[in-house]
Amino acid sequence: MDSNEGGAPTGSQDAMPVLSSPIMQRFSFENGHHAQRMAAVCPSVSSKGFMTNFATPVYIALLAVMLVLPSPAADWISKVHEFPLIKQMNGSSNDYFTNSRESMMCFPHPESPRLSSYASDHLQLCSGNGHYEIASHQERTTPDAGACHCYGCFSGKHCEHLNSDCDLNIFHGDPTLFEEYWLTQPDAPTIIPSWQGLSYFAHRHNSYLFVDSFLEQTIRQLHGMIGNAVTEGRFLVLGVGSTQLYQAALYALTSPDSPTPTSVVSAIPHYSSFEGVTRFLDSRRFKWIGDAEKFRDSGTSEPYIELVTSPNNPCGSMNKAVVNGNGSVINDLAYYWPHYTPITAPADYPIMLWTLSKITGHAGTRLGWAIVEDEKIATKMAFFVQMNTLGVSQDAQARGVTLLRSITSSYNTRPERQPFFHLSQAVLEDRWARMSQALQNSSRFVLPEFEPASCSFFGRAFQPNPPFMWLKCKVDEDCAQLLKDHKIISRGGRAFGVSTQYVRVSMLDRRPLFDLLLSRLAALH
Amino acid sequence: MDSNEGGAPTGSQDAMPVLSSPIMQRFSFENGHHAQRMAAVCPSVSSKGFMTNFATPVYIALLAVMLVLPSPAADWISKVHEFPLIKQMNGSSNDYFTNSRESMMCFPHPESPRLSSYASDHLQLCSGNGHYEIASHQERTTPDAGACHCYGCFSGKHCEHLNSDCDLNIFHGDPTLFEEYWLTQPDAPTIIPSWQGLSYFAHRHNSYLFVDSFLEQTIRQLHGMIGNAVTEGRFLVLGVGSTQLYQAALYALTSPDSPTPTSVVSAIPHYSSFEGVTRFLDSRRFKWIGDAEKFRDSGTSEPYIELVTSPNNPCGSMNKAVVNGNGSVINDLAYYWPHYTPITAPADYPIMLWTLSKITGHAGTRLGWAIVEDEKIATKMAFFVQMNTLGVSQDAQARGVTLLRSITSSYNTRPERQPFFHLSQAVLEDRWARMSQALQNSSRFVLPEFEPASCSFFGRAFQPNPPFMWLKCKVDEDCAQLLKDHKIISRGGRAFGVSTQYVRVSMLDRRPLFDLLLSRLAALH
Incomplete structure (x- = not known):
C-alpha cells in the first residue's frame, strides 16, 4: 500500500477532484516545510x-x-x-x-404536532433542559415514571433553574445536538421483537458472518446519495464504533513476525484518543510515535502506519497524509458529511473509517464501519472484530438500519419528512x-x-x-x-x-x- | 488475590455450601493426582x-x-x-x-393464540424449518416481505424439504434453541425511540459512565432470584459479550511494568476460544500457556492467571481452580443457570463473567457483565472497555433490560406468563x-x-x-x-x-x- 495513492483521491470523472477546491488547496501541505509545520498545528x-x-x-x-x-x-x-x-x-x-x-x-418547537407525546413531555415538562425520565420506555405507567432528569447546570422539578455556578463539561464531543432533530421523528423508532437476533450470526449476512447485509446495503446507499465515498468493489467491515475498527486496522496492517513494532504516526494536532488507544493494548505489533511530520523529517525508512482524520478532530481542516513513504494510511472520515463540511469529491482511500455517532448523533449505539479496498486487509479486520467482541450487536445493527433509512428517506418526496x-x-x-x-x-x-x-x-x-x-x-x-x-x-x-x-x-x-x-x-x- | 479464596464459595449461611452437593464433591479434584488428570480431560x-x-x-x-x-x-x-x-x-x-x-x-405449538402474527407465519409458513424473511420488521408491507429463509439442510418455498445430503454445521455453540420460547412472548419486544441513547454515556448510569443503572438493577435482581451469584457489595462492569470482559480482566490483572508477560492457564479441556483470544492481541502483558495442571505440576512460582469455566465448556463439569498458587482466577460462569445445571450455591469469586447469550439465547445482542469484588480491578476492566469500544451499545443494554425483565416477570403471578x-x-x-x-x-x-x-x-x-x-x-x-x-x-x-x-x-x-x-x-x- 502506498500512502501517495491513499492521499490522492481518484473519484469519478464527474465529481470535482478534491484538490481543485479552494479549501483543499489551502490544506494540501505542498508549499514547503514551514507551511507544512504551520499546517500541522x-x-x-x-x-x-x-x-x-x-x-x-x-x-x-x-x-x-x-x-x-x-x-x-x-x-x-x-x-x-x-x-x-x-x-x-x-x-x-x-x-x-x-x-x-x-x-x-x-429544530422544531415543542408544541409541534409532529412530536410524539413523550417528546412533547420531554420538551415541555423539562423546559428543554432535561430528559423526561422514565424507568423504561415500556413502563410509562409505573409510579417512577414522569420525573425530569436535568442536564448538567440545570435543576428544578421542570429543570427551569440554571445554576450559574456550575461547571459546564464539554470535555467530550458528545453529539447530543441531534437529539432535537430525532424528537421530531416519532416515526423512526426501532422495534426489535424478542425472537429476533438470537444467533451470533446475522440472519442475512454479508461476506462476514456477523454483518447484516441489509445494513450494508443501507450504508452503501447512503454514501451513494451523499457522494462522499467510493464504495463500489470495496469491502465493508463492521465494528463496535470506529474506535474498534481503528484497532482492527492496526492489527490488519501489522504482523507478529515483524522484528520491531510498526510505528504509528499522525500529524498534530491529532485526534486525542489515538495515542491512548494505540498504547493500552501493549501490543508487540505496533507502537505509538506521534507527530507524523517529525517522523517524516527524521528520514527513517521504518515501516509505519499514518492516521489521517479529515475533517480533522480537533481543528476541522481537510487533512491528507504527510509522510508519503512506503507505509500504510488509515483515513478516519467520521466528519466527512455535509452538515459539517462541503462534500467536494467521493473519498477514495484504501482504508476508510466511518461511524454512525457523528452522522445521526447516535454515539451510544456503537456502530462504525470500514470501507476497505483490499480483501485480505478487510478479512483481517473482520477477524479482529470476531476475536475481540464476537461481532457487533445485532440490535445496534437493527438501529443503524432504522436511523440511516430515516435520514435517506428524509430526502424522498414525502412532504412530512424534514x-x-x-x-x-x-x-x-x-x-x-x-x-x-x-x-x-x-x-x-x-x-x-x-x-x-x-x-x-x-x-x-x-x-x-x-x-x-x-x-x-x-x-x-x-x-x-x-x-x-x-x-x-x-x-x-x-x-x-x-x-x-x-x-x-x-x-x-x-x-x-x-x-x-x-x-x-x-x-x- | 488468592485462587484458594476464589475457589472456595462463601455463600450465605442459608444457601447450601457448594462442596456438600454430590456433584460438587465429584468434581472437587481433591482425590489425588491421577483423579485430577482424569478430571481435567x-x-x-x-x-x-x-x-x-x-x-x-x-x-x-x-x-x-x-x-x-x-x-x-x-x-x-x-x-x-x-x-x-x-x-x-x-x-x-x-x-x-x-x-x-x-x-x-x-415450546408451544404454532397454532397457539399466544403467538404474534409474525411468529405464527414463521412457524406455519416455513414449516418450523426457516425464518419468515422480511427486509425489516417495520417493512412487512414491502414487496420483498414474505419469503422463507430456510435453515441449513432445509429448502423449498415453505422449507418443507430436508436435504439429506447436507452438511449439518454445529461447529459453533449458537444458542438458537431459545428462539421457540421467544416466539411465544409477543409482549417482549424492545422499542427504542429514535431520540433515545444518542450520548456515549448512559442516561442514568451506574458508577461507570457507560452502564445503564436500570440494567444493573435488573441483573442484580435476576441473580438474586436465581441465587447463583453473590452480588452484594460487588461491582458490575459491562462488556460487549463476556469475550471482551475476558480480555478486560487479563488487562486489569496484569501490568505493563512486569518484567515478563503473565502466564495464562486453564485446565483441559478448556473453552476453545481462550487460546486464540489470549494470543491475537500480541500483548506484552500476558502469554498463553494452556494446561493449568501441567503448569501447576511444573512447580513454577511465576505469576499466572487461571481461567475456570464452570459448568465447563465443553464437558459440563463444575470446575474449580486447580493451580492453587499465588495467582489470579477468572471464573467464567456463562452456563451457571438452572436450565443447564442445578444451582447449588451462589457463586462467590473475585471475578465472575456472565453473558446474556447463554441465559436467554440472545448471543447476537453482545451483552456480558462481570461481577467484581475489588473496585480497582473493576475500574481497570471498565477502562479497558472504554478504550477498546467506548462502552457497550445502549441499544444492547435496552434489549438486555427488556429480555431479562421478561424472564424474571415470567416468575410472577401472572398466569399468562410461562x-x-x-x-x-x-x-x-x-x-x-x-x-x-x-x-x-x-x-x-x-x-x-x-x-x-x-x-x-x-x-x-x-x-x-x-x-x-x-x-x-x-x-x-x-x-x-x-x-x-x-x-x-x-x-x-x-x-x-x-x-x-x-x-x-x-x-x-x-x-x-x-x-x-x-x-x-x-x-x-
Whole structure:
C-alpha cells in the first residue's frame, strides 16, 4: 500500500477532484516545510477572526448565487426558513445572540404536532433542559415514571433553574445536538421483537458472518446519495464504533513476525484518543510515535502506519497524509458529511473509517464501519472484530438500519419528512455564526477560519462548520485552565499533541448547554 | 488475590455450601493426582452410558419426591405437562425418538393464540424449518416481505424439504434453541425511540459512565432470584459479550511494568476460544500457556492467571481452580443457570463473567457483565472497555433490560406468563434424554454422565443438562473427522487442548437441526 495513492483521491470523472477546491488547496501541505509545520498545528488557524473571512466577497457572491438561483440547495434552505415550528423559537430566552440566522438555530418547537407525546413531555415538562425520565420506555405507567432528569447546570422539578455556578463539561464531543432533530421523528423508532437476533450470526449476512447485509446495503446507499465515498468493489467491515475498527486496522496492517513494532504516526494536532488507544493494548505489533511530520523529517525508512482524520478532530481542516513513504494510511472520515463540511469529491482511500455517532448523533449505539479496498486487509479486520467482541450487536445493527433509512428517506418526496443534513447544517452554521460573532473582537482568543467550498450534495458552496471550535489563546497561557477558571471544562492542546495554548470546544452539545457555553465564552472578553 | 479464596464459595449461611452437593464433591479434584488428570480431560466422562446412571436408584427416588411432594418444583413441572399447546406437539413428524418426556420437548405449538402474527407465519409458513424473511420488521408491507429463509439442510418455498445430503454445521455453540420460547412472548419486544441513547454515556448510569443503572438493577435482581451469584457489595462492569470482559480482566490483572508477560492457564479441556483470544492481541502483558495442571505440576512460582469455566465448556463439569498458587482466577460462569445445571450455591469469586447469550439465547445482542469484588480491578476492566469500544451499545443494554425483565416477570403471578427457566430446563432435559437413549448402546461413543444435585432455585434435584455433549470415540480415531464423514461438522478435541478422540456436539441448535443431529448420530451405531 502506498500512502501517495491513499492521499490522492481518484473519484469519478464527474465529481470535482478534491484538490481543485479552494479549501483543499489551502490544506494540501505542498508549499514547503514551514507551511507544512504551520499546517500541522492547525491549517485553519490564523490571526484573523473568523467573521472577517466569513464576509469575504467570494462568500457573499456564493451566498447570493445560492439564494437567487433555483438550485436544490436554495430550495432546501428556503424550506428551512419556512418551517413554522422553527420560527416560533424566535425570541426564546435561550437566544443569547440575535441575528438574521436565528430562525435556523433550533429544530422544531415543542408544541409541534409532529412530536410524539413523550417528546412533547420531554420538551415541555423539562423546559428543554432535561430528559423526561422514565424507568423504561415500556413502563410509562409505573409510579417512577414522569420525573425530569436535568442536564448538567440545570435543576428544578421542570429543570427551569440554571445554576450559574456550575461547571459546564464539554470535555467530550458528545453529539447530543441531534437529539432535537430525532424528537421530531416519532416515526423512526426501532422495534426489535424478542425472537429476533438470537444467533451470533446475522440472519442475512454479508461476506462476514456477523454483518447484516441489509445494513450494508443501507450504508452503501447512503454514501451513494451523499457522494462522499467510493464504495463500489470495496469491502465493508463492521465494528463496535470506529474506535474498534481503528484497532482492527492496526492489527490488519501489522504482523507478529515483524522484528520491531510498526510505528504509528499522525500529524498534530491529532485526534486525542489515538495515542491512548494505540498504547493500552501493549501490543508487540505496533507502537505509538506521534507527530507524523517529525517522523517524516527524521528520514527513517521504518515501516509505519499514518492516521489521517479529515475533517480533522480537533481543528476541522481537510487533512491528507504527510509522510508519503512506503507505509500504510488509515483515513478516519467520521466528519466527512455535509452538515459539517462541503462534500467536494467521493473519498477514495484504501482504508476508510466511518461511524454512525457523528452522522445521526447516535454515539451510544456503537456502530462504525470500514470501507476497505483490499480483501485480505478487510478479512483481517473482520477477524479482529470476531476475536475481540464476537461481532457487533445485532440490535445496534437493527438501529443503524432504522436511523440511516430515516435520514435517506428524509430526502424522498414525502412532504412530512424534514431533510436531515440540510436542517443539521443550518443548525451548525447558525452555531458557528453566533459563536464567531460573539468572539470576533475577543482579546483572548484566535478563532479558526475556513474558506467556502462547493458541496456536490447541497449543490452550493458554504464554509465548513466543524464539530469542534479549535481556539488558540492570544497570550501564551494554559488555555484550558483559563476556560476552567471560568467554569468551562474543555480539552486542552496537550491531548492533541500540541501546546496548552490551544483548546478544543465542542459545538455539538444540547442547545441550552451550547447557549451557556456561548454566553460564558463571550463574557471572557 | 488468592485462587484458594476464589475457589472456595462463601455463600450465605442459608444457601447450601457448594462442596456438600454430590456433584460438587465429584468434581472437587481433591482425590489425588491421577483423579485430577482424569478430571481435567473431563470429570464427567466414564465408560458407562449416561442412561445407566440416569436410572440410578438415587435419581428415581428424587424424581419420586419431586412428583409426589407438593413442592414448588412439582408445581412447575406439572404446569409444564399441562401446557395444552405443548401437548399438541405429540406425534409430530419431527419426533425421532418417542418417550414419556416427549410432551416437554418443544415450546408451544404454532397454532397457539399466544403467538404474534409474525411468529405464527414463521412457524406455519416455513414449516418450523426457516425464518419468515422480511427486509425489516417495520417493512412487512414491502414487496420483498414474505419469503422463507430456510435453515441449513432445509429448502423449498415453505422449507418443507430436508436435504439429506447436507452438511449439518454445529461447529459453533449458537444458542438458537431459545428462539421457540421467544416466539411465544409477543409482549417482549424492545422499542427504542429514535431520540433515545444518542450520548456515549448512559442516561442514568451506574458508577461507570457507560452502564445503564436500570440494567444493573435488573441483573442484580435476576441473580438474586436465581441465587447463583453473590452480588452484594460487588461491582458490575459491562462488556460487549463476556469475550471482551475476558480480555478486560487479563488487562486489569496484569501490568505493563512486569518484567515478563503473565502466564495464562486453564485446565483441559478448556473453552476453545481462550487460546486464540489470549494470543491475537500480541500483548506484552500476558502469554498463553494452556494446561493449568501441567503448569501447576511444573512447580513454577511465576505469576499466572487461571481461567475456570464452570459448568465447563465443553464437558459440563463444575470446575474449580486447580493451580492453587499465588495467582489470579477468572471464573467464567456463562452456563451457571438452572436450565443447564442445578444451582447449588451462589457463586462467590473475585471475578465472575456472565453473558446474556447463554441465559436467554440472545448471543447476537453482545451483552456480558462481570461481577467484581475489588473496585480497582473493576475500574481497570471498565477502562479497558472504554478504550477498546467506548462502552457497550445502549441499544444492547435496552434489549438486555427488556429480555431479562421478561424472564424474571415470567416468575410472577401472572398466569399468562410461562416460566422461562423451567420450560427451558424441560426442553434441554428432554434433548439429553433422547440423545442418551439414542446412543446408549453405541459401539462408537462414550457418553458423559452426570449425577443429580439439588437445585436451590427449582427446589428439587436433577442432573445437569449442559449446552454441549462431550463425546469420546471408543476407538482412538479422529472423532470430529468420523462425524464429518457422516455430514456432521463439529468441533474436535484439539481446540479444547485434548486429543482428537474427543468431540463437542452442540445441544442448543434449533429443533429441526437438533433432530437431524440426533438421527445422524443414532445412525452411526
